[in-house]
Amino acid sequence: MSFPGFSKILIAEEAVSTPLTKKAKAAWPDIAPQIVRNLADHELQLDMEPDPVAAGKRTLALGPNRGKFIRKCPGTMGLVCCNYWVIDLVEGCPIDCSYCILQGYLTDRRIRLATNINDLVDEIDAELAGGTQPVRVGTGELSDSLILDPQLGLAETLIDIFRTRPRATLELKTKTANIDSLLNLEPADNIVIGWSVNTPAIISSDERGASNLHDRLAAARQIVKHGWKVAFHFDPLVLHDRWEEGYRRVVDDIFSVAPPEKVAWISLGAFRFHPSLKQVIRDRFPMSDILNSEFVLCPDNKMRYVKPERLKLFRTLKNAIVAKAPSTPLYLCMEGIEIWESVFGGSPRGDKNLCQVFG
Numbered sequence: 001m002s003f004p005g006f007s008k009i010l011i012a013e014e015a016v017s018t019p020l021t022k023k024a025k026a027a028w029p030d031i032a033p034q035i036v037r038n039l040a041d042h043e044l045q046l047d048m049e050p051d052p053v054a055a056g057k058r059t060l061a062l063g064p065n066r067g068k069f070i071r072k073c074p075g076t077m078g079l080v081c082c083n084y085w086v087i088d089l090v091e092g093c094p095i096d097c098s099y100c101i102l103q104g105y106l107t108d109r110r111i112r113l114a115t116n117i118n119d120l121v122d123e124i125d126a127e128l129a130g131g132t133q134p135v136r137v138g139t140g141e142l143s144d145s146l147i148l149d150p151q152l153g154l155a156e157t158l159i160d161i162f163r164t165r166p167r168a169t170l171e172l173k174t175k176t177a178n179i180d181s182l183l184n185l186e187p188a189d190n191i192v193i194g195w196s197v198n199t200p201a202i203i204s205s206d207e208r209g210a211s212n213l214h215d216r217l218a219a220a221r222q223i224v225k226h227g228w229k230v231a232f233h234f235d236p237l238v239l240h241d242r243w244e245e246g247y248r249r250v251v252d253d254i255f256s257v258a259p260p261e262k263v264a265w266i267s268l269g270a271f272r273f274h275p276s277l278k279q280v281i282r283d284r285f286p287m288s289d290i291l292n293s294e295f296v297l298c299p300d301n302k303m304r305y306v307k308p309e310r311l312k313l314f315r316t317l318k319n320a321i322v323a324k325a326p327s328t329p330l331y332l333c334m335e336g337i338e339i340w341e342s343v344f345g346g347s348p349r350g351d352k353n354l355c356q357v358f359g
C-alpha cells in the first residue's frame with residue numbers, strides 16, 4: 001500500500017463532480033467512496049476506534065469548505081507580526097508526529113480536503129486588495145503541504161494562483177521528498193519550498209511516515225538546482241542525547257545542499273505543547289523520549305523547556321547558522337520578546353534581514 005494508505009474515502013454529495021474529487025477517486029481506485037449528504041454527520045464515528053487519531057489519518061473526506069480558507073496569524077506574546085497567513089485547503093495530516101498539535105486541536109480527525117478552490121482564489125484576491133505590505137502565506141499549518149501532491153497535484157494549483165500575485169509569497173512546507181511535480185514547473189520569485197528538519201534520531205523516533213533527513217535534503221538540493229528558493233524550519237527543537245552535535249550537523253547538511261542566497265528564511269521553534277497533549281503522546285508514542293525533560297507552563301498555556309535550556313538551544317542553532325549564512329533571515333517561532341533579545345541581542349524590528357522579507 002503506497003503512502004498515504006487511506007482505507008476510507010467520504011465524499012459530500014455536492015462535491016462528487018469537482019475536479020479534485022475526480023482526481024482523488026482516480027488516485028485511490030481500490031477504495032469505493034461513500035457518498036454522504038453531510039460530512040459532519042460522520043465525523044464522530046472515529047471516536048469508537050481504539051486509536052481515533054490513527055483512524056482519522058486513514059480517512060479522506062472531500063467536500064466544500066463552508067468557512068474561510070485564510071486565517072491571519074495573530075502574532076504572539078509581544079513579537080512583531082511577521083505577516084503570515086495560513087491557508088486551510090487540507091486539514092489533517094497522514095504523517096504521524098508525536099508532538100503534533102493536531103492530535104488534540106482538531107475535533108474532526110479525518111483528512112479533510114476542500115473541493116471549492118475557486119472560492120479560495122476569490123478570498124485571496126479580497127485579502128490582497130488595497131494593501132501593499134508583503135505577506136507570507138503557507139498551507140503547512142494544519143497539514144503537510146506536499147503530502148498529497150503525488151496524487152492530487154495541489155502544489156501546482158496553488159503555485160499558479162500565487163505566481164500572478166507577487167505581493168504574497170507562498171511557502172509550501174513539508175517533511176516529505178514529494179517534489180516531482182515542482183520539477184516540471186517554472187520557478188517563481190514569490191514561491192518558497194520549505195522543509196521542517198530535525199536530527200535523524202528525532203525523525204526516526206517521533207515523525208512516523210515522514211521522509212528521513214537524507215531524502216528531505218536530497219529533494220531540497222534538486223529544488224535549488226531547479227531554481228526555486230527554499231526555507232528550513234528547525235521546529236520542534238528537541239533536547240535529546242547529543243542534540244548539540246546532531247543539530248550542528250543538520251545545519252552543515254542544509255548548507256551543503258542549499259547556498260545561503262537560495263535560502264529565503266530559517267526558523268527556530270523549541271518543543272512546546274498544550275498540557276493535554278502529554279497523555280496523548282504517552283499513549284500513542286510510548287517509545288518516545290520527547291517528554292523526558294523539565295517543562296514549565298507559560299502564560300499562553302503551553303508547556304516549554306525551562307528558559308536556560310531554551311536559550312541554549314536557540315543560541316547553539318543561531319551560532320551554527322549565522323556562521324554559515326550571516327545574511328539569511330532567521331527568526332524564532334512562538335517566543336516572547338525577552339527570549340528574542342537574549343538570543344539575537346535586539347528586537348526583530350531592528351533586524352534588516354527580517355524587515356526585507358516580512359515587511
Ligand code: SF4
Pocket residue numbers: 092093094095096097099100101102141142143144175
Ligand atoms: S507533519 Fe506536521 S501536521 Fe503532519 S503530523 Fe507532523 S506535525 Fe502534524
